[in-house]
Amino acid sequence: xxxxxxxxxxxxxxxxxxxxxxxxxxxxxxxxxxxxxxxxxxxxxxxxxxxxxxxxxxxxxxxxxxxxxxxxxxxxxxxxxxxxxxxxxxxxxxxxxxxxxxxxxxxxxxxxxxxxxxxxxxxxxxxxxxxxxxxxxxxxxxxxxxxxxxxxxxxxxxxxxxxxxxxxxxxxxxxxxxxxxxxxxxxxxxxxxxxxxxxxxxxxxxxxxxxxxxxxxxxxxxxxxxxxxxxxxxxxxxxxxxxxxxxxxxxxxxxxxxxxxxxxxxxxx
Amino acid sequence: xxxxxxxxxxxxxxxxxxxxxxxxxxxxxxxxxxxxxxxxxxxxxxxxxxxxxxxxxxxxxxxxxxxxxxxxxxxxxxxxxxxxxxxxxxxxxxxxxxxxxxxxxxxxxxxxxxxxxxxxxxxxxxxxxxxxxxxxxxxxxxxxxxxxxxxxxxxxxxxxxxxxxxxxxxxxxxxxxxxxxxxxxxxxxxxxxxxxxxxxxxxxxxxxxxxxxxxxxxxx
Ligand SMILES: Nc1ncnc2c1ncn2[C@@H]1O[C@H](COP(=O)(O)OP(=O)(O)O)[C@@H](O)[C@H]1O
Ligand SMILES: [Mg+2]
Numbered sequence: 001x002x003x004x005x006x007x008x009x010x011x012x013x014x015x016x017x018x019x020x021x022x023x024x025x026x027x028x029x030x031x032x033x034x035x036x037x038x039x040x041x042x043x044x045x046x047x048x049x050x051x052x053x054x055x056x057x058x059x060x061x062x063x064x065x066x067x068x069x070x071x072x073x074x075x076x077x078x079x080x081x082x083x084x085x086x087x088x089x090x091x092x093x094x095x096x097x098x099x100x101x102x103x104x105x106x107x108x109x110x111x112x113x114x115x116x117x118x119x120x121x122x123x124x125x126x127x128x129x130x131x132x133x134x135x136x137x138x139x140x141x142x143x144x145x146x147x148x149x150x151x152x153x154x155x156x157x158x159x160x161x162x163x164x165x166x167x168x169x170x171x172x173x174x175x176x177x178x179x180x181x182x183x184x185x186x187x188x189x190x191x192x193x194x195x196x197x198x199x200x201x202x203x204x205x206x207x208x209x210x211x212x213x214x215x216x217x218x219x220x221x222x223x224x225x226x227x228x229x230x231x232x233x234x235x236x237x238x239x240x241x242x243x244x245x246x247x248x249x250x251x252x253x254x255x256x257x258x259x260x261x262x263x264x265x266x267x268x269x
Numbered sequence: 270x271x272x273x274x275x276x277x278x279x280x281x282x283x284x285x286x287x288x289x290x291x292x293x294x295x296x297x298x299x300x301x302x303x304x305x306x307x308x309x310x311x312x313x314x315x316x317x318x319x320x321x322x323x324x325x326x327x328x329x330x331x332x333x334x335x336x337x338x339x340x341x342x343x344x345x346x347x348x349x350x351x352x353x354x355x356x357x358x359x360x361x362x363x364x365x366x367x368x369x370x371x372x373x374x375x376x377x378x379x380x381x382x383x384x385x386x387x388x389x390x391x392x393x394x395x396x397x398x399x400x401x402x403x404x405x406x407x408x409x410x411x412x413x414x415x416x417x418x419x420x421x422x423x424x425x426x427x428x429x430x431x432x433x434x435x436x437x438x439x440x441x442x443x444x445x446x447x448x449x450x451x452x453x454x455x456x457x458x459x460x461x462x463x464x465x466x467x468x469x470x471x472x473x474x475x476x477x478x479x480x481x482x483x484x485x486x487x488x489x
Contacts, residue, residue, distance in 0.1 A: 050443075050447050051443070051446075051447070052443055053439045053442075053443055054439075073446065073451075073452065074443060074446040074447040075446040075447075075448075075449050075450055075451050075452065077447070078446075078447055078448055078449035079449050083447075084447055086444065089444065090438065090440040090441050090444050091441070092441045092444060092445065092459070093403075093405050093433075093435040093438075093441070093459070093462075093463070094405055094435075094458075094459045094460075094461075094462035094463035095445070095458050095459055095462040096462055099458060099461075099462065100445065100448070100450075100458065103445075103448075103450045103454060103458060104448035104449055104450055107448070107449035107450050107451070107454070108449050139462075156448060160448065160449070
C-alpha cells in the first residue's frame with residue numbers, strides 16, 4: 001500500500017454516533033500511535049476500517065491507494081493487505097486453530113500451501129511469539145489466557161504479512177518478556193515495510209518501537225496530531241494539557257469546540 | 270461386528286455381540302426404536318444426519334449388567350422443517366456405562382432439538398453415565414435446544430453432563446473473515462470443526478468422502 005486516506009469518517013452502533021468525522025492520512029512506512037482517553041472511539045475506528053458488522057458507516061470514506069475499502073467485505077480488505085489485531089479476540093467454537101491458520105494463509109495465495117511449508121512457517125511463527133506450537137491443535141482462542149490471545153494475534157500477523165496492520169491494545173496484560181518479543185516482531189515487519197497504527201495505554205511499547213507519528217482521538221475525532229514527542233507528552237502528563245493548551249474538552253460532548261486544522265499546523269512545526 | 274451404512278432401515282434390536290455401527294442418513298423419518306444391549310456387551314453407534322427431513326427420532330436404549338453404550342450423533346440442520354433427537358438410556362444393570370454425545374449445526378430458521386436422558390433406577394450400582402450436547406447456530410434466527418437430563422435414584426453413580434448452545438456470533442465470523450477467509454468458507458470451517466470428530470467415526474472412506482463433498486458443494 002502507498003496510502004490510506006480516511007476522510008470525514010462517521011459511524012454509529014445501535015444508533016449511537018461514535019465516530020464523528022475522522023480525518024487521517026497514513027502513508028506507507030508510517031507507524032502511528034493512536035492515542036486518546038478510554039471510550040472515545042479508537043477501537044471503533046480500527047474495527048470500522050476492518051469491516052466489523054457492529055458499526056454502520058453514516059458518512060465519509062476510507063481510500064486504500066485510491067479504492068474506497070468501506071464497500072468491501074472484511075475478507076477482501078484482508079486480501080488488500082489490511083490486518084487487525086483484536087483487542088478482544090473472540091472464541092470461535094468448533095474451529096481448530098491449525099485449520100484456521102491454513103485457510104487464512106491459503107486465502108492469501110494462489111495455490112494452497114504445502115504441508116511442509118505450512119508446518120515450517122507456523123512452527124517458526126510460534127517460536128517468534130514465544131508460544132508452544134502444540135496450541136495449534138486447540139480450538140481457536142477457546143481457553144487461551146489473555147497473554148496467549150495477544151501473542152496469537154501477532155502470530156497471525158506474521159503468517160499473513162500485511163502491508164498495513166492495526167494493533168489494538170496488543171500489549172495489555174503482557175509481561176515484559178512478551179512485550180519485548182512483540183516489539184521485536186513489529187520492528188522487524190516495519191523494517192520490511194509494513195505500516196502500523198498502534199493503540200496502547202502504556203509508553204513501554206511505544207518506547208520500544210518509536211512511532212514516527214501520534215494522533216489523539218477525542219469524542220470520535222482526531223483532534224491533534226504530532227510526532228513521537230506528542231506520545232511522550234501524553235504518557236508523562238495524561239490528557240489534561242489538551243484542555244489547558246488547546247481548549248479541547250475531553251468530556252464527551254456533542255461538540256468539541258476546536259478548530260482541529262489550526263492545531264495540526266501548530267503541532268507540526 | 271463393525272459396519273458403516275448409508276440410510277439403513279432402522280428397527281428394534283437386541284445387541285448380543287459387541288457391535289460398532291456408523292450410519293449416514295440423507296433422509297430420516299419419524300420413528301421410535303428400542304435397543305437392548307445384553308449383559309457384558311457393547312454398542313458403539315454413530316448417527317450422522319444430513320437430511321432435510323422433518324422428524325422426531327426417539328431411541329430407547331436399555332443397558333443390562335456390564336453393558337456399554339457409546340452413542341455419537343452429528344446433525345446438520347439446514348431445512349425448513351424441525352428436527353428432534355430424543356435419546357433415552359436406561360441403566361437396568363450394575364456396572365453399565367453410557368456415553369452420549371451430540372454435535373449439531375443449525376443454519377436454518379428452524380428447530381434442532383436434542384433431548385438426552387439417562388435413567389438410573391434405585392439399587393443399580395457402579396453405573397457411569399456421561400452426556401455432552403453442543404449445537405452451534407449459524408443463523409441469528411436458528412432455534413436450537415439441548416437438554417440433557419439425568420434421572421438418578423442411586424448414589425453409587427458417576428454422572429456428568431454438559432450442554433452448550435453456541436449462539437450465532439457475528440464476532441466469530443468477523444474474526445475469521447478479517448483474516449481473508451470468505452464468509453462461506455468461514456461457516457464451513459465452523460461446521461466441519463464441530464461435526465468432524467463424529468463424521469470421522471464413519472470409518473468407511475467413501476462415506477466420509479460423501480459427507481465432505483456434501484459440505485464442499487453446499488451453498489450456505
Ligand atoms: N458495538 C457497540 N455498540 C454500542 N456502543 C459501542 C459499541 N462499540 C463501541 N461502543 C461505544 O463507543 C464508544 C467508543 O468505544 P471504543 O471505540 O471501544 O473506545 P476506545 O477504544 O477509544 O476506548 C464507547 O462509548 C463505547 O461504549
Ligand atoms: Mg479500545
